[in-house]
Amino acid sequence: MKPAAPGHVLLCCLCLALGSLCCAHGLWRRGDQEWQKLIMVHHWPATVCQEVENDCRNPPDYWTIHGLWQALNALGTGDSSSSLGSRLSLPDKAEECNRSWHFHLEEIKDLLQDMKMYWPDVIHSSANRSAFWKHEWQKHGTCAAQLDALNSQKKYFGKGLDLYKGLALNSMLQKLGIIPSGNYYQIADIRDALAGLYGVVPKIQCLLPKQGEEVQSIGQIELCFTKDLQLRNCTEPGEPVAVGQGAQPAGAAMNLQVCEDGPVFYPPPQETNR
Ligand SMILES: *[C@@H]1O[C@H](CO)[C@@H](O)[C@H](O)[C@H]1NC(C)=O
Ligand SMILES: *[C@@H]1O[C@H](CO)[C@@H](O)[C@H](O)[C@H]1NC(C)=O
């Protein structure tokens, strides 16, 4: 077969890109995206604050909730928080399942104390914090709402807080002796230790080394649940632990990706610029 002319290749890529765009759009429009697993996404403020142009001020010195998301299939679960990213990559998460279900802060007023503590908007600490919760509800909560256990804002955020507290990631890491440090850990050691403790394999995401640095920083730890809210592996059997970066296009707001095997930095909070 004759190799395709560059023009054809380009055209094909364009079609593919448009195809996935239309596909994602179609799924989104249907509002009935069938997802398979819930992902409790924890993030490490010290790393998150290095990553983004931000107004992090006094970031928490503990792992906080980024969100409670839903995955469509076995593909990666990189944060596609940039709308560009989620449109240009194949959809791997259920998102924005019901645009007419608006966020109402008063529905979660009983949870506010915990929300401020455990689910803060780390990156925009001076913004109206409920904007972050509104975003998480519209993007992820409206999809989670397919489950009776999560079919209201109070249930979605309340269950998110419950799962977070139940996992107790902060104290588990501490118990495992994995504490923020100027020394490096091996990513496999962290993953294996957590897998041993929870009985399921987490997905760990890192910030790539900055210029002049050699080592990635741990940024996000995901633990996954079935629709019955039971812990399950984040990856499918046979799926490589370090999947491709398809869901993590350049220019994504949060440039985290599945960690490379090898050394990883778990930066102490006080070393981030405030
Ligand atoms: C979307 O949310 C609105 C408001 O809660 C609700 O009335 C409607 O039934 C929902 N639509 C679907 C398809 O779930
Ligand atoms: C923050 O936004 C919510 C609505 O999302 C609004 O009810 C609240 O008054 C706002 N708070 C401030 C301080 O602007």
Ligand SMILES: *[C@@H]1O[C@H](CO)[C@@H](O)[C@H](O)[C@H]1NC(C)=O
């Ligand atoms: C979870 O992953 C571990 C390690 O890869 C594997 O041994 C186990 O069978 C998996 N469990 C399920 C239910 O797939």
